[in-house]
Amino acid sequence: MHAAYAAMGPSDEATERVLANLRARQSAGHATRRNANVLRFAVPLAIAASVAGIVVALRPATQMQTVAKSTTVEFNEQDTKAIEVADEAAESAESAVMAEEAPALYELYPYVELSDGKRMTVGPKTTDEVDASLAEDAVATDQAHERSVPCQVVQDRYLRYEGDVVWYELKKS
Amino acid sequence: MAKTLNIEAVFRRNFDAVFRLCYSYLGSPADAEDAAQTVFAKLIDKPRTFADEGHERAWLIVCASNYCKDVLKSAQRKRVVPMPAYEQAAWSSVDEIDDTIDAVLRLPSKYKDCVYLHYYEGYKTAEIATMLNVPASTVRNRLRDARALLKQALGGDVA
Known part of the structure; x- marks a missing residue:
């Protein structure tokens, strides 16, 4: 038996091919997070530089004025839009990092809607033997019904999130 | 900032075992290669921390097992494809x-x-x-x- 499995090993070419693909995938993922970080810091810096330019330009004018009042700088519409873009980029970058420390899936997506429209809540892990061959594809959602992830459901009783190995019990909502 | 996954180290430790398991399910080296790559790709897309290398291997093996079962259930697998002649010659x-x-x-x-x-x-x-x-x-x-x-x-x- 052991010899049978021993003969099923991968070729050296297959091993190196898969490793190369995985390296490329990981590099692509890192580039996406690096770009988000660049946006996170570069755009606010650009805004700060433009604001500094406005303040410098205003200073000679205020110095010429005899009225003593504080100078306020108001962002124009273009700067406001740039700030919004920077905020979105920062949020995206933070999300990429937070994804690695995300809470358990059952905390994020505790509901599942079944094919008959019935809605159930994800319960505790089950110790029952679950026959995965009976599983049907479904979608687990968050409380606001705005985000969802793929999952599998068995006989309206058990749920497993995609990529996970643990089965949870389902309860009526 | 979370520690970057050393995918190459994880791969070197576990690819052989994952590949053999996938082969036992799917019956072809090409399908086993695709399935094993998908399993490690899941780890890249959603990195996680393991208690030790034993935990790491157990997770990969179970993930591979679940994935292969899903592949076998999919409609594409319902077509019967004979093993290519060169694969038969290897054994x-x-x-x-x-x-x-x-x-x-x-x-x-x-x-x-x-x-x-x-x-x-x-x-x-x-x-x-x-x-x-x-x-x-x-x-x-x-x-x-x-x-x-x-x-x-x-x-x-x-x-």
Whole structure:
């Protein structure tokens, strides 16, 4: 038996091919997070530089004025839009990092809607033997019904999130 | 900032085992390669921390087992595709292993992970039960039934 499995090993070419693909995938993922970080810091810096330019330009004018009042700088519409873009980029970058420390899936997506429209809540892990061959594809959602992830459901009783190995019990909502 | 996953180290430690498991399910080196790559890609897309290398391997093996079962259920697999001639030639020089491999590949999918984990990876039934989230008695029953099927197919004791 052991010899049978021993003969099923991968070729050296297959091993190196898969490793190369995985390296490329990981590099692509890192580039996406690096770009988000660049946006996170570069755009606010650009805004700060433009604001500094406005303040410098205003200073000679205020110095010429005899009225003593504080100078306020108001962002124009273009700067406001740039700030919004920077905020979105920062949020995206933070999300990429937070994804690695995300809470358990059952905390994020505790509901599942079944094919008959019935809605159930994800319960505790089950110790029952679950026959995965009976599983049907479904979608687990968050409380606001705005985000969802793929999952599998068995006989309206058990749920497993995609990529996970643990089965949870389902309860009526 | 979270620690970057050293995918190459994880890969070097576990690709061989994951590939063999996928091969036992899917019956072809090409499909096994695709499936094994998908399993490691899941780890890149959603990195996680493991308690130790044993935990890491257990996670990968169970993930591979679940993925292969899903592949087998998919409509695309319903088409019957004969094994290419060059793949058959690779095994034909070792008849005894060839018959055993054939018998293992023909096992029902619910037995394959228990058989692989016990006979090749050397896990005990209690350890397998934890990995697959089933009672230990279920694991023992599956191994017993698998041995009976293999004995029937091979016409002798299963070692």
